[in-house]
Amino acid sequence: MKSITRFVGSSVLSLLALFLLLATAMPAIAADAEFKTVSSEVLRDMLEEKRAFTLVDARTNDEYQVAHLVSAISIPDKEFEKNIALLPKDKGALIVLYCNGVKCGKSKKVAQKAKEAGYTNLVIYADGFPVWEEKGFPIVAGPEYAKKIDTRKLSPVQLKQILAEKKDAYVLVDVRDEFEFAEGHIDGAINIPAESFAAKSGVLPKEKGIIVYCNSGGRSYSAYRKLMKLAYPSIFQAILAEWKDAGFPVVKSKL
Template identity: 30%
Template sequence: MKKWAIGLLSLAGMITLSACGTSQASETEPTSFLPMEPDVSPYIVEEEAEEEGQDHVPYHENWNYIDTVQLTRLMDGLPEISQDRESYDQVPPEWGDVALIDSRPPGVYAAGHINGAINIPDSEFDDYKHLLPEDKDTQLIFYCGGLHCALSGNSSEKAMDMGYENSYVYQEGTPAWKSAGNYFTVTPEYVEEQILESNVARDDTDPVMIIDTRTYAGYFAEHIPTAVFWDDTQYGTKYQGFAPENKDAEIIIYCGGFFCHKSPALADDLLGDGYTNVKVLSGGMPAWKQAGLPTFGMETADADFDVSAGKVDRSVSAEDFEDLIASGATVVDVRGDGEVANGMIDGALHVPDGDIHANDPSVEETLPDDKSTTLLIHCASGARASGVVEKIADLGYEEVYYWNGGISISDDGSYTLN
């Protein structure tokens, strides 16, 4: 039977994308597409399929293509969270010379997009093109709704006309990305729609589960309406039985912002457990509040209640943090291996929070022998530090404190408290 190719998708020469501040590679290591040639099988169709109305976008010889395997390899080399990203309109600064762009309409982008992508709708390209990186050498990757969707290719052409010669088309788009077992990111506006009575009270809509993975004290103070509290580190031991029975149920997870590791971590756990419709509100509570949306909790109630009653408050202010470091406190960094690879405070000890929760014997071996030593714990947003401070105190350390906020650390050891 005769076959024809919608596209013989080849990348001329060797194509290499560099990733800055990655969890898999250092800032100087290149991150390459693997394999070098994209898989062309999704683009091979029977001739009869065209006659029956096949709507795949035809191959364009002036487009550069990237497939799901290559994009996965690339994304594995980029940080999943960002210390410096401030809005959905901003490419994660840590991505360096790579930008991921969703060419679909804003409402579709809001309902679920690839993590880290910005939205430049093809139909409004001229109105949004100012969001493109200033550096014309940046490698732009455009995607939309799959093999039938021409928006990403059209936008890539427009970018190339502007001088962005390193523009690529991820033609397989969102369906393939979801089928590969990835979560999508949503915006506060989309989550708002899910909690409105006009949606919740309808007979033809399914319930949406919203999960807050910040500290319990933070949740108690204020949270998104209808959200429940889960500790991401206890999913397998405590909360797994409370997940929806329906593996296709929509689950939206959030924490402290673009820099917070907890919501992506739980999303990965749920995907690994077979859930197919997992989403992350990557901007978290800060983005929700910046959008002027309501919260429930003690901070919005005319009442006074100490959720930490009977428990020592070990959190410190920014001023206290600086004073403790100046006085010689031992800093304990509980972030993950990939995060600390990009920089740690000088003299800090690295004790991943997962090891602490697992009661790994190496934790005590890493910590100072002198139990009177003052320990100052931090993570990226304060949530993981809060979750382990009492476990470290239970090891017998008398003076244990943690920074309950964000922190950005450079590769030279300098830091900024957020």
């Protein structure tokens, strides 16, 4: 009987110790929890219905000046303290923050700083500016928005050499439609159509070079611009027509 009593007593003490350990750990877990998120369509509806909330662009001020969501204010991560007065006085007011998509951490950094400043109703628009723009939702465009960019183009010979010698360091992306990809694409390419490129770009690793191509350059130029806005550091463009003209092969696949 005494042994049973000792067993029960030790079990209760063990459970109590476990409870205290979990109780101590809970604040750390809560502090690291993800912020709530909002979809593109819901955020669009919120803006159209003129709901009361503050929209924060957490990208750099230069990016904000090029283009931003309607009614957004600019509070870059590194300038939070300087611009905190732009946030509402009511610490419980709804604040939605965005940056350059799912792989951009700037909106979460600003949200964390706002949380530390006492704000309690913080939501992240995770898709960010590139997807919003891709969906054709309203933006405020500055004079630099339509400025043409110079892409880093690869010749067919350069691309062939990369695929032969450094394939693991790059991702080759065919940005044409699915049926065009099936009819003939460069071996090793993946297919992400240009019209949904930003929305599906999460599969592309930022630590690798990204090579985008299409038939003649228009759609791959668009994808290249989106990659720039998504802050990919190493981007290249190739042209399928030039690849074929050089006599290099394409492969077919099933839809």
